Amino acid sequence: MIRSLRAVRLSRSQLAAIAVASAVATALIIASAMGRTGAESAVLASLHRRAVVDEIPASAPAAVTTTDTAGAGASAPSPTQNGSATPASDASAASGASSSLSGTTASDSTAGGGGSTSTAGTTTTPAAATPAAPKASKAKHVFVIAVPSTDYQATFGQSSVATYLNRTLRPLGTLLSGYRTLGSTGLPDAIAMTSGQAPNASTEHGCATYAEFATTAKPAADGQVPGAGCVYPNTMLTIGDQVTSSALRWKAYIEAMGSAPCRHPNSNTPDPTQLAAPVDQYSTPHNPFVYYHSLLDLGDCMSDDVALDQLPTDLKRAATTPSYSYIAPGLCVDATTLTCPDGQPGGLRAADAFLAQWVPLILQSAAYRRGGAVIIALTSPGAPSSAHSRPVQVGALVLSRFAKAGATSRAPYNPYSVLRSAEDLLGFAPLAHAAHAASFAASALRAAVG
Numbered sequence: 001m002i003r004s005l006r007a008v009r010l011s012r013s014q015l016a017a018i019a020v021a022s023a024v025a026t027a028l029i030i031a032s033a034m035g036r037t038g039a040e041s042a043v044l045a046s047l048h049r050r051a052v053v054d055e056i057p058a059s060a061p062a063a064v065t066t067t068d069t070a071g072a073g074a075s076a077p078s079p080t081q082n083g084s085a086t087p088a089s090d091a092s093a094a095s096g097a098s099s100s101l102s103g104t105t106a107s108d109s110t111a112g113g114g115g116s117t118s119t120a121g122t123t124t125t126p127a128a129a130t131p132a133a134p135k136a137s138k139a140k141h142v143f144v145i146a147v148p149s150t151d152y153q154a155t156f157g158q159s160s161v162a163t164y165l166n167r168t169l170r171p172l173g174t175l176l177s178g179y180r181t182l183g184s185t186g187l188p189d190a191i192a193m194t195s196g197q198a199p200n201a202s203t204e205h206g207c208a209t210y211a212e213f214a215t216t217a218k219p220a221a222d223g224q225v226p227g228a229g230c231v232y233p234n235t236m237l238t239i240g241d242q243v244t245s246s247a248l249r250w251k252a253y254i255e256a257m258g259s260a261p262c263r264h265p266n267s268n269t270p271d272p273t274q275l276a277a278p279v280d281q282y283s284t285p286h287n288p289f290v291y292y293h294s295l296l297d298l299g300d301c302m303s304d305d306v307a308l309d310q311l312p313t314d315l316k317r318a319a320t321t322p323s324y325s326y327i328a329p330g331l332c333v334d335a336t337t338l339t340c341p342d343g344q345p346g347g348l349r350a351a352d353a354f355l356a357q358w359v360p361l362i363l364q365s366a367a368y369r370r371g372g373a374v375i376i377a378l379t380s381p382g383a384p385s386s387a388h389s390r391p392v393q394v395g396a397l398v399l400s401r402f403a404k405a406g407a408t409s410r411a412p413y414n415p416y417s418v419l420r421s422a423e424d425l426l427g428f429a430p431l432a433h434a435a436h437a438a439s440f441a442a443s444a445l446r447a448a449v450g
Helices: 002-006 012-033 038-047 152-156 163-172 186-195 239-245 300-304 308-314 347-363 366-371 415-426 432-436
Strands: 065-067 073-075 141-148 174-176 250-254 305-307 324-328 372-379 396-400 407-409
Touching: 141 186, 141 347, 141 366, 141 415, 152 163, 163 347, 163 396, 186 239, 186 324, 186 372, 186 415, 186 432, 239 250, 239 300, 239 324, 239 415, 250 300, 250 308, 300 305, 305 308, 308 324, 308 347, 347 372, 366 372, 372 415, 415 432
Parallel strands: 141 324, 141 372, 174 407, 250 305, 250 324
Antiparallel strands: 065 073, 174 396, 372 396
């Protein structure tokens, strides 16, 4: 018997299938223990399934050229191994042309706020519940750095105090001068960059109360969760779920979090980091991953949402650097902060100092040199404004050996574009409103995607 067992040789696909079955079983067991419905359990199993990407046939069918409603040619999504459609990159993004998914002109029409017009309960599973197989991309590590700003002139104008950003970093990459926020509050930008969700009545005001969505809330057909709330249901997906489901790794590195990972308030209670006198410099709205039950419920947030001081250790080797990293500062960097507790300048000066401290570590890392892309996305001021919330031009900067140094793109982009571009680079189907957003992966990082 033992001799017979030793003679067994499992192929790579068989081993991968065993891993898939194990992951699905684990997710279903946990879901059952937590008392979830059958539909929710199925989604949770889907979230943590390991995608088998080694066995894609070399002769996989190519995308078919079709004609959109405007008469322009567009690449139709090509089928993948697991049945999900992988949308083509928006190669016309630099000119603000149409998205490859919908054929509609990319704009900020969905950015201004408000939820989806779809009715609740249309479907319990977002369109991208099953991760797409990775597309051909030379960018293996994506770093998104989200720092608050007031407007484009303050950040990139000739008199900007952000000297490191303008004099050192800007000549190295491509400036997206047409990049706009979703409104005047920072949290909706962070939510959109990580899940594609549009602002709602709660997030537009910064979620001063860590409010749960209604228990009946589920994503509509377009992926948007209707209604108000801050902590999204576990049936809604994030880029963290996509990365995990594709057997890759992600991490969020948040400044001033402390030793406890995934730090967040208790459900339906005030957020202590938004009090007039917070206990420290940690900011919950700077950390979008604590607003997603898909990450909170199965432990992903506890394992992958960590303090910023862990970043240098992970950057030491490409093998320990996550495929997707989200980096955010503490309260001192909020655009409305004039002076930090240590007496140093706050606001944009603090944001520039933050970039000067952390970006060089990334640029010098093996992961970045072998195929990295850094997206410095400016967000709205962290504090809610009493004024009417509307998009603000702030700009963004893309750094990579695939980006054209010193170039400027005036195409209209927004936080949904950050998510869409990261998904294009890593090979995922776009989530929610990212599906209709212009991607700069093919324009600012043209050589990175095939």
